[in-house]
Amino acid sequence: MVPPKFGFSNCVVFLFNSISMAYNAHKNEENIADFWEKESIFQKSIEQRSKDRPYVFYDGPPFATGLPHYGHIVGSILKDAISRYATMQGCRVERKWGWDCHGLPIENIVEKELETKSKKDIETLGVDVFNQKCRTKIAGFVDGWKKTMRSLGRWADMENAYKTMDVEYMESVWWVFKTLHENGYIYKGHRSMHVCPRCETTLSQQEVSEGYKTIKDISVTAKFKITSSTKEIVNEDADVYVLAWTTTPWTLPGNVLLAFGEHITYCVVKSDGAYYILAKDLVEDNFAEKEYEVIGEHDGKTFEGFTYEPLFPYYKETEKAFTTVLADFVTAEDGTGIVHIAPGFGDDDYRLAKAFGVPFVQHVSMGGQFVDTVVDFAGVQVKPIGDHMATDILMVKWLAHNGKLFSKKKYEHSYPHCWRCDTPLLNYATDSWFVAVTKIKAQALETAKNISWMPEHIKGGRFGKWLEGAKDWSISRQRFWASCIPVWECECKCGEQIVIGSIAELEKRSGVVVTDLHKDVLDPITFPCGSCDKVMRRVPDVLDCWFDAGSMPYAQAHYPFKNKEEFDKAFPANFVAEGIDQTRAWFYYLHILSNGVMGKNAVDNVVVNGMVLAEDGKKMSKKLQNYPDPVEVMKKYGADALRCYMLSSPVVHAEDLHFSEHGVRDMFNKTTNSLANVLSFYMMYYDEQNTVSHTNTTHVLDKWVLARLDETRLEVEKYFETYDLSAQMRTVVAFIGDLSQWYVRRSRERFKGLTHKEDAGFALATLKHVLLETSKFIAPSMPFIAEHIYQEMKKLDNTENNCESVHLELWSKSNSVLENKELLEQMNHARQVVELVLSLRKETKIKVRQPLAQISVSGVTLSKDLHSIILEEVNVHDCVQDVSSEDVVTKTEYGITVSLDTTITETLRKEGLLREIVRAINLLRKEQGFTVEDKVMVEYFTEDKYIAAVFVEYSQELQNQVLAESVVENKSGEVVEIEKIPVYLTVKKV
Secondary structure (H helix, E strand, O other): OOOOOOOOOOOOOOOOOOOOOOOOHHHHHHHHHHHHHHOOHHHHHHHOOOOOOEOOEEOOOOEOOOOOOHHHHHHHHHHHHHHHHHHHOOOEOOOEEEEEOOOHHHHHHHHHHHOOOOHHHHHHHOHHHHHHHHHHOOOOOHHHHHHHHHHHOOOOEEEEEEEOOOHHHHHHHHHHHHHHHHOOOEEEEEEEEEEEOOOOEEOOHHHHHHOEEEEEEEEEEEEEEEOOOOOOOOOOOOOEEEEEEEOOHHHHHHOOEEEEOOOOEEEEEEEOOEEEEEEHHHHHHHHOOOOOEEEEEEEHHHHOOOEEOOOOOOOOOOOOOOEEEEOOOOOOOOOOOOEEEOOOOOHHHHHHHHHOOOOOOOOEOOOOEEOOOOOOOOOOEOOOOOOOOHHHHHHHHHHHHOOOEEEEEEEEEEEEEOOOOOOEOEEEEEEEEEEOHHHHHHHHHHHHHHOEEEOOHHHHOHHHHHHHOOOOEEOEEOOOOOOEOOEEEEOOOOOOEEEOOOHHHHHHHHOOOOOOOOHHHHOOOOEEOOOOOOEEEEOOOEEOHHHHHHOHHHHOOOOOOOOHHHHHHHOOEEEEEEEHHHHHOHHHHHHHHHHHHOOOOOEEEEEEEOOEEOOOOOOOOOOOOOOOOHHHHHHHHOHHHHHHHHHOOHHHHOOOEEOOHHHHHHHHHHHHHHHHHHHHHHHHHOOOOOOOOHHHOOOHHHHHHHHHHHHHHHHHHHHHHOOOHHHHHHHHHHHHHHHHHHHHHHOHHHHHOOOOHHHHHHHHHHHHHHHHHHHHHOOOOOHHHHHHHHHHHHHHOOOOOOOOOHHHOOOOOOOOOOOOHHHHHHHHHHHHHHHHHHHHHHHHOOOOOOOEEEEEEEOOOOOHHHHHHHHHHHOEEEEOOOOOOOOEEEEEEOOEEEEEEOOOOHHHHHHHHHHHHHHHHHHHHHHOOOOOOOOEEEEEEOOOHHHHHHHHHOHHHHHHHHOEEEEEEOOOOEEEEEOOEEEEEEEEEO
16 A cells, blocks of 8 residues: 655644644645545445444435535535444444435426426427436536535545436335335325416425515405395395405405304494495404494304305306305404405315315416416416516406405515425415325324434424424425326226336336336336226326435335345434434425334434524525635635534534634634644654653653543543534544643653653653544544544554554543543643633733742642642742742632732843743744754844843753754844844854
8 A cells, every 4th residue: 555645744843832833734635535535445444344233324315406515514524423433433334325316406407498488398398308308417516516525524425326316216216105005195185285386386395384485465355245135234225245355366266255253253334335244353454544333243153154246257157156154264363354265275265165065166277377267367377476466466456446445455474485496386276196194193203202313402393393283295296307106097087096116017017118217208108907998097296306305215225126134124224414404304204204114213313403604694695605615615724624613513403503714714723733733743753762651651741631532532432422513523622722732732841851761752652642542533523634643653653453544443442531530630720720820920911931939829739740730831930838929919710729929030030031032043943944853053142231141141051942052142143022122143054
């Protein structure tokens, strides 16, 4: 194997005080991705795990009609992190990618390209031509997806991806349909549903819920003239009208009944010489601007059985129509308390008209146009997409012209639109095939108890409430590019009906070799009716694409035609992860179909992510350009930084994230860059002759960081096991901060080995172990930097125990955290003391580089070793029982009291100046690109005698700290300021 091209060719080291990093994350990540591909690491991560330990997750297929956005990316990060963790736990995680190929998204693209305006245009063109065009659009963005997933570090088998348009996938969908039918969960019905007039197809409850928009509309109160006797309510011979209010004036030509509420009190109101009937509670609302007199009050039953003049003349011959009836759904909350009934456009309307034996009237076509019977408006779109009020205004004008308009009013309300083409939907009565969800619901609610959710509140909240209120699911679609409903019916309507569940069954019945299951191929296939001498033909509808998606667990494996034993063994899946919008979509359909087919839940764990919005909280929009391109973000900061940012954010707990590039940059500095710095630091001091083991160290910092390593690994494991990815990520980030900002920084002098060679060996051995183990537990979340560290450590010290990749390693076990619990607590107290001292320094405006004499600490007992660490960190000489000084400041927090002596003696001031000089020289070293191996000569000159004395008195210490052969006085070089005093400094390589 050729070693991957990782490394630090772009690193610049700033010695001792800090390490500055120009780590090119994107370049290194590209090299690592090349290594993974060349050495087939993903494939090996599967093959090296036993088939007896499957870990299954279902990957919801995206549409390949555009490049991945942040919503796709956050989902991919979740799936990848969990899958990598499960692999490290010894599980076999096969990650099959999928593409959602069917439905309106593809059809709409093709329609725009072909410039078709309606279903009729497509049928004229030819369904075969149209479907073939749809097929060609599937792969348009596949390469872009592959490239983005590669950059993101998402491992998935995209080369053998399932496609919902593949014949094997579609055959399994048929099996699901037939199994549901055999179990009594499929039926054909006629009811009112939402349809898209532009797409000319029905929509499911969930699809309708996706497209609500707040719009302004016109409401109308129409006058329906009573034609039967009104003597019992009016004493004189005068016109009496029933007032009915509607928010859909275009439905008025199809009116057949008027519905009253039996227990509602109604008034007869006289105004302008006519009488009007409406609910008592709504009189003032309707007559507020008119003079009126209430003549009488009656209950709803009084008005049952009156006949009235049809509002429009088009269906005046309809039998049993144009009468007043009672209905339990009528309320007096708004309008007039009387409901106009148009059976073609509402479930209540349809059922009521049917109950009273009124023939079905439907004055609008499924394409949203008035039918020819409505002669004055024939062919007019009832809800035109460009001006949704235009037809309602025509209705208002007609009513006004014919003396049948009582009032009109503009109002604002939420109205459903097609989730794909944005056309206003219509409530429309039509035939459809249904999944009898109401029959499955009780079982589905019970098996839902077996599912764990992250976050947990989704279980009984957004998902649970939706499931409780679930209705039968309309799965018919009157479109073209989709899986077909596999039902053949006799053309003579003799009642013969056959549900086909496989290709073999269809071939046997028809004698036709079947290689495709799309509409254009199947519709011509017929076979003889078994009950008469006619022909069986397929019903024309196709399936809702959510039926495709909900069948994914079985169809991706071509179950039960293949892989039956393996599938049954691994079902239900371990987890799924998708956006919160899928709780009422894909998650729901998976659960319903699984209960209908398998009698149990489809998955055991569901991870739900929230929505990724622009930084200002608005929806991300290409038009507004209010978000950075994810590809460019990864080029700037690397995929690991983006992964950490997402995983540590509220978005993995189903909350919204206002995406901030600054947040990614900050995470890059805290994680990727910090780890690269630590690795660079280790490599700078690496000694191949060092043979000591970290297990033998006695240094408190080594023992602490080893305990923190074990503690962190245990916490990360705990959080992964409960799918709490944000908690595990925050745990990782905290550890990286402790490693780089506490352990390494506090151990800098030890690594130099200037005073204690053996201790330097223990520090190196400890950091080596920590880096190697850190690379393992960060591997699921930060796969690139984990691999980078692992490979660099391998190059320095390769052993037979090392794997080819960190992603082939097993999860390490922790065992020392309990015995070092006290040390962890003690170190935490020590850092609290440091925090208090630094706070006092800030308040008194004394730099940390300025040494001070003494502190005192009370409220906590710390070891001598920890006292030494504290003193080094806060740059104080001694810790005493009581600070004896007039210049003392005190602070209490965490139950700890710290006192600080702020007196600065002449000696202390010189020590502070020495630190300033060391800092200035090291900055010059950094600017010139010197490394730890480079010895230098320092030249200085200053007219300030105090600073000049520091150069002389501390010459040897200065040489040690800046790796100088000599420090001599010479007026040359550039001028730097030491406490605002000009000093000439030159640093020359020896």
